[in-house]
Amino acid sequence: MEAPADEEQEGISAQSPAQAPLSSASSLPKEQSQVELELRVLQALEFYPPSKLKGIHRHFVLYGLMEYLRKSLDRQFSADEVLQLLDRFFNLEMLKPEDDDKDNLTQAEEFSLPESFFNKDD
Amino acid sequence: MFIFNGYSWDEWVTNDRLLKLTEENIRKQQELEKSQSADKSVKSGRSSQHKPKGSNDAKTDKEDTKSLVKGKKRKSQPGVTEEKERKSSESLFMSHFPSTLKKQLVDDWEFVTQLGKVVKLPRSPTVDDILAKYLEHRTKKDNKINDSYAEILKGLRCYFDKALPAMLLYKKERQQYSEEVKGDVSPSTIYGAEHLLRLFVKLPELLASVNMEEDALNKLQQKLLDILKFLQKNQNSFFLSAYDSGSKGTDGIKAK
Numbered sequence: 302m303e304a305p306a307d308e309e310q311e312g313i314s315a316q317s318p319a320q321a322p323l324s325s326a327s328s329l330p331k332e333q334s335q336v337e338l339e340l341r342v343l344q345a346l347e348f349y350p351p352s353k354l355k356g357i358h359r360h361f362v363l364y365g366l367m368e369y370l371r372k373s374l375d376r377q378f379s380a381d382e383v384l385q386l387l388d389r390f391f392n393l394e395m396l397k398p399e400d401d402d403k404d405n406l407t408q409a410e411e412f413s414l415p416e417s418f419f420n421k422d423d
Numbered sequence: 424m425f426i427f428n429g430y431s432w433d434e435w436v437t438n439d440r441l442l443k444l445t446e447e448n449i450r451k452q453q454e455l456e457k458s459q460s461a462d463k464s465v466k467s468g469r470s471s472q473h474k475p476k477g478s479n480d481a482k483t484d485k486e487d488t489k490s491l492v493k494g495k496k497r498k499s500q501p502g503v504t505e506e507k508e509r510k511s512s513e514s515l516f517m518s519h520f521p522s523t524l525k526k527q528l529v530d531d532w533e534f535v536t537q538l539g540k541v542v543k544l545p546r547s548p549t550v551d552d553i554l555a556k557y558l559e560h561r562t563k564k565d566n567k568i569n570d571s572y573a574e575i576l577k578g579l580r581c582y583f584d585k586a587l588p589a590m591l592l593y594k595k596e597r598q599q600y601s602e603e604v605k606g607d608v609s610p611s612t613i614y615g616a617e618h619l620l621r622l623f624v625k626l627p628e629l630l631a632s633v634n635m636e637e638d639a640l641n642k643l644q645q646k647l648l649d650i651l652k653f654l655q656k657n658q659n660s661f662f663l664s665a666y667d668s669g670s671k672g673t674d675g676i677k678a679k
Binding site for chain 2: 348349353357358359360361362363364365367368369372377378379380407408409410411412414415417418419
């Protein structure tokens with residue numbers, strides 16, 4: 302069931318008539334769970350902005366999304382599944398990596414061990 | 424066990440909690456240090472070495488984590504500096520860092536910075552190899568492919584390739600780096616456990632940018648610590664016990 306991306310961006314409607322054939326009796330639960338799924342995804346994005354899905358942190362952002370959905374919908378989500386869900390709302394290929402410049406990675410700094418490592422008991 | 428019990432590196436986020444928990448922690452740490460005085464008092468003045476970051480005093484013992492006040496779920500707190508969060512997250516993660524691996528890092532520091540030696544490159548196993556071995560180990564143990572671990576390992580490889588030249592090298596290793604890693608070569612195919620371990624030291628700092636939600640962060644920390652335990656278990660086969668004394672180019676004289 303593919304929802305057109307521009308419909309969803311405005312906000313979630315309670316019914317998504319464009320998605321499922323209304324004549325089918327079993328489509329109503331499907332619609333609700335689909336809606337809930339998309340709602341959770343959008344909630345998750347509050348924590349994990351899509352812009353971070355392109356930079357070096359993308360795998361951990363994805364992990365965070367997977368965990369969020371797993372917790373709120375009580376089932377496992379694969380990385381691919383999450384990406385597919387996101388793809389409904391965003392054209393992921395168009396995302397530009399946002400954070401690479403802001404990370405401490407543009408200027409080289411020397412590695413240093415925290416002081417506590419030298420003081421441990423053994 | 425590495426259970427964070429609702430205490431996470433974001434617990435310090437609320438300003439009013441910050442002071443309360445610090446005082447509590449100092450008290451608790453003192454109690455613990457008294458009861459474990461046989462071991463800990465040898466390293467004198469442990470508590471005095473902690474800088475007043477305000478957050479790290481009680482992190483030295485596992486018992487502390489459990490006895491700390493459990494907080495509410497984290498919500499984003501405007502007005503609290505990211506710097507404080509970063510520092511507290513670093514100290515929490517460090518307190519659970521396996522001690523033999525800490526020692527490995529100290530030896531590593533000594534080899535490179537004090538004795539002027541370098542790790543012989545390319546390494547075997549490489550970072551790539553090690554992460555793959557871990558996934559294999561995990562898959563066998565769980566008897567299924569664990570998507571979360573797979574994603575985390577991809578994330579670590581990604582971090583490693585970017586972070587190595589940026590923050591994982593000592594000054595004395597720069598020359599070797601420029602000689603060994605040219606063009607398209609990924610550091611994760613050249614370097615090994617020694618430098619991977621350094622990445623773990625920097626992980627809290629790197630992960631701070633992800634701004635992860637509390638529960639996910641706790642789970643992630645547990646998984647990262649499990650990876651460390653795997654490194655520890657294989658310490659003898661993954662890590663070098665001796666380094667090279669300044670390889671071909673370090674004195675400006677090239678062998679080839």
